[in-house]
Structure formats: C-alpha cells, structure tokens
Amino acid sequence: MDLTYSAADERFREEVRDWLETHLTGDFAGLRGLGGPGREHEAFEERLAWDRHLGAHGWTCLGWPAEHGGRDLDLLRQIVFHEEYARANAPARVNHLGEELLGPTLIALGTEEQKTRFLPAIAAVEELWCQGYSEPGAGSDLASVSTRARLEGDEWVVDGQKTWTSLAQYADWCFVVARTVPGSKRHAGLSYLLVPMRRKGVVIRPILQLTGTSDFNEVYFDGARTEASLVVGEPGDGWKVAMATLGFERGISTIGQQAAFARELEAITGLARRNGTIDDPLIQDRIAHARMGLDLLRLHALRTLAGRGPESQGPAQASVSKLVWATWHRSLGELAMQVAGAGSLLVEGAPYELDEFQRLFLYTRADTIYGGSNEIQRNILAERVLGLPREARP
Structure with missing residues (x-):
C-alpha cells in the first residue's frame, strides 16, 4: 500500500x-x-x-x-x-469503546437487528459503552472468566464480577464475556452478551488509581438481565467474537494515540529546555531514543494497518503492537521524571494535586499491565507464533 x-x-x-x-x-x-x-x-x-x-x-x-x-x-x-x-x-x-470496538464488531459479526438497534446510537453518541472482559481472577488470561449467564425464557441472567472496566460509571451498555455453558473450561462455552448498565442487578464501584482519579471500575452483576437476542455470534462462540473486538482495539485509533504520545514527548522536551537538563548528554540521548521509538511505533502501525509483513497476520499483530507501544510509553513516563528532577517527588498542591508529568509517570506504570500484560503478550508470541512449548498452567 x-x-x-x-x-x-x-x-x-x-x-x-x-x-x-x-x-x-x-x-x-x-x-x-x-x-x-x-x-x-x-x-x-x-x-x-x-x-x-x-x-x-x-x-x-x-x-x-x-x-x-x-x-x-x-x-x-x-x-x-x-x-x-x-x-x-x-x-x-x-465514545471510543462504542465507535472503535463494539461498532466494528457488530458490523462484522452482529445480526441485522443488532446493527439497526445499536449502530445509529453509537454514531450519534447517544449511548455509551464499556467493556466487560477482565475479572479479579481473569485479567490478561481472559479464558479464565467465571462470570456466568443462563438463559431464562427470553432473557439472559448474568451473575459475576468484572474489574478494570473503563468508563463504566458513564456507560449505558456493556459488552460482556460470560460463561454460558455449564461445566465448560477455558475458551469453550463463552458468549458475548450486550448488557444494559442502568438496570437492577448492576452495581458500579470506582477504583481509586495512583493518579488520584477513577477511570476504572469494578462492576458487579447480580441477576442482571438482558434480552436473549443480545448475544453477538452464536451462544458458546464468544471467544471468537471477543478476539475480533481486541483486533479492532489495535486498529486505526492507535494513530491518534501516537499523535497524543508525540504531544507528550514535545512537552517533556520543552521542560528539558526550560530547566536546562537538555544540556545533559544522557538526557539528549534518551530524548533522541524516544523520538526514534515513536517513529518506529508509527511505521509499525501503518504497516500493520495496511496488511503488510508477517506481523500483520494472526496473533502476532495485536501482541507485538501492544508490547511496543506500552513499553515505549512507560519509558516516556520515566523520562519525564528524569527531566523534572528532584522536584518531581513533590505534589503541586494539597492534598494530592499532580502535574502533567507526574500523572504521565504514574499512569504509564499500568500500560504494560492492562489490555494484556507484557508477560502474556510474550507468551502468546512464543506459543502461537514461534511454536515454543506452552507454559505450565494449573
């Protein structure tokens, strides 16, 4: 291309x-x-x-x-x-979760009724979505989910807990991976359900982060109900649908993400000029290294999106992309603290007012964990791409 x-x-x-x-x-x-x-x-x-x-x-x-x-x-x-x-x-x-994740999933795998019901509201930003994947015992290892749903008449009844659910406090709906086949294990027996958030049986509890804010939440489903028709794909085929959604997550929005990264790097470089640390050869080297890394992120994203090269095929695509940007961004947060110097250890004001560089450092500590930890991504590449022996699992 x-x-x-x-x-x-x-x-x-x-x-x-x-x-x-x-x-x-x-x-x-x-x-x-x-x-x-x-x-x-x-x-x-x-x-x-x-x-x-x-x-x-x-x-x-x-x-x-x-x-x-x-x-x-x-x-x-x-x-x-x-x-x-x-x-x-x-x-x-x-509206990222609706526009960039669920919408493309419904276009690819949803029924005509589901498309008619949900896509116009996503495009008009009339309904917001969150993602019900991770659980206390199933973070990066999504196949270990224990949230269950059973079919009662014309409704699914959902019981379980999800965690690290971004923007759940604002969402109208959640796309939930739940186990719907009793006795099933791992990837089998999962279903991908569309569950309303503003009904009886759904409790949302914000999680306080290191930044002092609460982007993420715990979500408890206690007899929460949704229509029987609101399963994407066939019941029990949720793993395939969930993986399709994750593929869209690594899509075009990564370009916007990298543009935001570029602004952060420029801000750090500006701070280095103002406080004189730009004259330190080690700082110069780290800034240059960060700039080259950002260029590589962009080139990799473009090559992947264009469908060129071996990394654009299969599980390598999502795992390599997540590894490279998360590791780079975490390093950028560390660079911000190095440039800011000893003053970075003091908050801007009471009780816990952070500046943009402190916030960047603290938040990026999670980049290599959420969305599939670096360790899990390396296991995927080792086992599914390189064909190495599978890691022992209980």
Whole structure:
C-alpha cells in the first residue's frame, strides 16, 4: 500500500483542520487538551456534548460503511483526521469503546437487528459503552472468566464480577464475556452478551488509581438481565467474537494515540529546555531514543494497518503492537521524571494535586499491565507464533 498522501488527501486535511478551528470555539474552546488516560473525569459532560457535535457533523465512525452511518473513508483519510485532531489539541473522545470496538464488531459479526438497534446510537453518541472482559481472577488470561449467564425464557441472567472496566460509571451498555455453558473450561462455552448498565442487578464501584482519579471500575452483576437476542455470534462462540473486538482495539485509533504520545514527548522536551537538563548528554540521548521509538511505533502501525509483513497476520499483530507501544510509553513516563528532577517527588498542591508529568509517570506504570500484560503478550508470541512449548498452567 502506498502511504504517500495525495493532493486529495491534503485537501481533506485542510477540510479537517478548518472544521476543527471553526468549531473548537465558544463553549468548546475551553475543552482543548482535556480528558484522556488518568483524566477522564475532566469536563466529561462537556466532552460528551463535543462528541455529539462531531457526530451531528459527520466526524464520527469515519471508517464505517456508509450504510451503517459512517463515511467509509480509506486508511489514509482516517489517519489524516487523527493527526489533525491531535494537532488541534482537541479533547479526548468519550465514545471510543462504542465507535472503535463494539461498532466494528457488530458490523462484522452482529445480526441485522443488532446493527439497526445499536449502530445509529453509537454514531450519534447517544449511548455509551464499556467493556466487560477482565475479572479479579481473569485479567490478561481472559479464558479464565467465571462470570456466568443462563438463559431464562427470553432473557439472559448474568451473575459475576468484572474489574478494570473503563468508563463504566458513564456507560449505558456493556459488552460482556460470560460463561454460558455449564461445566465448560477455558475458551469453550463463552458468549458475548450486550448488557444494559442502568438496570437492577448492576452495581458500579470506582477504583481509586495512583493518579488520584477513577477511570476504572469494578462492576458487579447480580441477576442482571438482558434480552436473549443480545448475544453477538452464536451462544458458546464468544471467544471468537471477543478476539475480533481486541483486533479492532489495535486498529486505526492507535494513530491518534501516537499523535497524543508525540504531544507528550514535545512537552517533556520543552521542560528539558526550560530547566536546562537538555544540556545533559544522557538526557539528549534518551530524548533522541524516544523520538526514534515513536517513529518506529508509527511505521509499525501503518504497516500493520495496511496488511503488510508477517506481523500483520494472526496473533502476532495485536501482541507485538501492544508490547511496543506500552513499553515505549512507560519509558516516556520515566523520562519525564528524569527531566523534572528532584522536584518531581513533590505534589503541586494539597492534598494530592499532580502535574502533567507526574500523572504521565504514574499512569504509564499500568500500560504494560492492562489490555494484556507484557508477560502474556510474550507468551502468546512464543506459543502461537514461534511454536515454543506452552507454559505450565494449573
């Protein structure tokens, strides 16, 4: 695939840039730079209004087919949008889980009724979603889930606990991996259910993070009910559907993620210039190394998205992508502390006010854990790609 921007692509870039400059004004002007990992609490309702404004003007679900409410844009146009969105320092989106994960999953594997019911509301940002995968005893090892669901008449009844559930406190719906075949183990007997969050039988408890904020939550299902038709794929075939969703998670949105990384690196470099640490050869080397690593992240993402190279096939794609960006970003947080120096050990104010670099350092400690830990990703590559002996399991 030719990844060179054409004249038409550049005209589209100007369209995106002009639209953002025109619309990130008035009530929306103060949202620039707000939200994102560790800061999802910032102006959430206002950012939700912004997301709905994007949807009303056709700037959500850019890669979805037009028949499902998208714009059917090719890869390069989607990349252009994410680049310009990041360049404008536009606020972090609140609809990622619906737009980038569940929506594509339903388009690929959902029934026509499910598509008709949910896709328009996702595109218009009228309903928000969260992801019910991880559990206290099944984090990176998703096949160990113990949340159960049984079919009673025309409803699924769900019992169990999910944890590290991003944005559950704001979500209207959750896509839940639950065990629906009694006595089944590991990958067999799982189903992928769509469960409403604002009903009896669902309890949400925020988790206090090192950053002092609560992006993640514990979610308890105690007899929670959802319609029998709201299973994606066949009952018992949930593992395949869950893996499809994870594949979409490593999709085009990674380009926007990397644009945000670039802003963080520029901020660290600016701090180094202001406090003089830029003159330290070791700091210079680490900043240069970070810049090269960011370039490699981008090239890897583009190659993977374009479907080129061995890493774009099979389980290697998601695992390699997660390994490289998570490890790089954790190192960036460490670099921020090194540049900030001893002052980084003191909070900005009482009782626990952090600056942007402290927040970056603390939050990135989790990057190599959530979404599949580095250890699990290496096991996947070793066992499924390199064919090495499987790790002993109880």
